[in-house]
Amino acid sequence: MGSPDFAVPSLDALAARYPVAGAVTQPDRPAGRGGTVRLPAVKQAALRLGIPVIQPEKLRQPEAMAQLRAWAPDLIVVAAFGQILRLEVLGLPRFGCVNVHASLLPRGRGAAPIQAAILAGDAETGITIMKMDPGVDTGPILSQRAIPIAPDDTGGSLFEKMSALGAELLLETLPRYLNGELVPQPQPADGATYAPMLKKEDGLLDFSQPAIALERRVRAFSPWPGTSFNWNGAPLKVLRASVSEAKSPGAGTRLTVQGRPAVGTGEGILVLEEVQPAGKKTMPGKAFLSGAREWTS
Numbered sequence: 001m002g003s004p005d006f007a008v009p010s011l012d013a014l015a016a017r018y019p020v021a022g023a024v025t026q027p028d029r030p031a032g033r034g035g036t037v038r039l040p041a042v043k044q045a046a047l048r049l050g051i052p053v054i055q056p057e058k059l060r061q062p063e064a065m066a067q068l069r070a071w072a073p074d075l076i077v078v079a080a081f082g083q084i085l086r087l088e089v090l091g092l093p094r095f096g097c098v099n100v101h102a103s104l105l106p107r108g109r110g111a112a113p114i115q116a117a118i119l120a121g122d123a124e125t126g127i128t129i130m131k132m133d134p135g136v137d138t139g140p141i142l143s144q145r146a147i148p149i150a151p152d153d154t155g156g157s158l159f160e161k162m163s164a165l166g167a168e169l170l171l172e173t174l175p176r177y178l179n180g181e182l183v184p185q186p187q188p189a190d191g192a193t194y195a196p197m198l199k200k201e202d203g204l205l206d207f208s209q210p211a212i213a214l215e216r217r218v219r220a221f222s223p224w225p226g227t228s229f230n231w232n233g234a235p236l237k238v239l240r241a242s243v244s245e246a247k248s249p250g251a252g253t254r255l256t257v258q259g260r261p262a263v264g265t266g267e268g269i270l271v272l273e274e275v276q277p278a279g280k281k282t283m284p285g286k287a288f289l290s291g292a293r294e295w296t297s
Contacts (some may be wrong), residue, residue: 007079009167106192115196140184211268
């Protein structure tokens with residue numbers, strides 16, 4: 001059970017090692033300005049692998065549950081599926097349901113743990129393989145592996161690293177779990193945090209915050225939902241930024257730093273290294289500044 005690109009390496013790894021009875025993913029959705037229907041990444045992978053697929057709006061739909069029972073799985077592996085599993089599903093396989101989660105639980109429970117780790121300025125994050133229970137990422141842990149967060153990591157780059165790590169750790173963990181060698185251990189009582197689902201409006205930059213927090217937001221929300229602020233009545237997207245420790249002239253004040261556009265924040269200065277004005281292509285901050293004479297006016 002999975003939906004986005006994150007889950008594909010895990011599905012590929014499972015299909016190479018075990019008989020996969022079927023895949024469950026989200027329904028096809030229209031995407032982009034043209035409304036073209038886009039197939040979930042897991043569906044595309046399953047079709048490539050010749051694995052049957054179902055796409056229920058909700059798992060509780062009778063036909064979805066009937067198909068799960070017909071498949072009679074020994075184990076269900078879940079990776080970024082996007083639906084809560086009820087007890088009826090959790091209790092169906094004899095080995096239960098195992099989740100590939102993109103954080104070192106209990107830190108980073110919820111839908112967007114990769115972005116949350118960058119936002120928090122964490123030095124590392126990782127993958128947790130856990131046995132699922134009815135809670136939101138509260139189940140006992142089977143295995144964990146940490147990965148450092150590089151200073152230039154974005155949500156996208158960390159997503160790719162973590163999806164590969166998840167598949168690797170999953171294949172290392174499953175044999176030991178299935179033969180009874182590995183016993184799920186309860187999560188620590190302390191240190192739990194929650195990473196809620198991201199919304200488009202989360203990408204709006206608030207310059208009353210410190211520059212370091214805004215720079216992390218730019219990286220965490222690349223490629224989605226992206227970050228921007230209003231300039232000349234239209235959104236100016238910020239694709240890369242850096243921090244100047246110079247004293248801020250005031251939150252939201254526009255200035256230049258070594259020929260690059262910059263904005264004063266609640267603490268420090270955010271330098272705009274790469275931007276995209278409305279209706280235009282992505283460009284370096286310096287190139288943008290050469291055509292934005294009114295930037296500091």
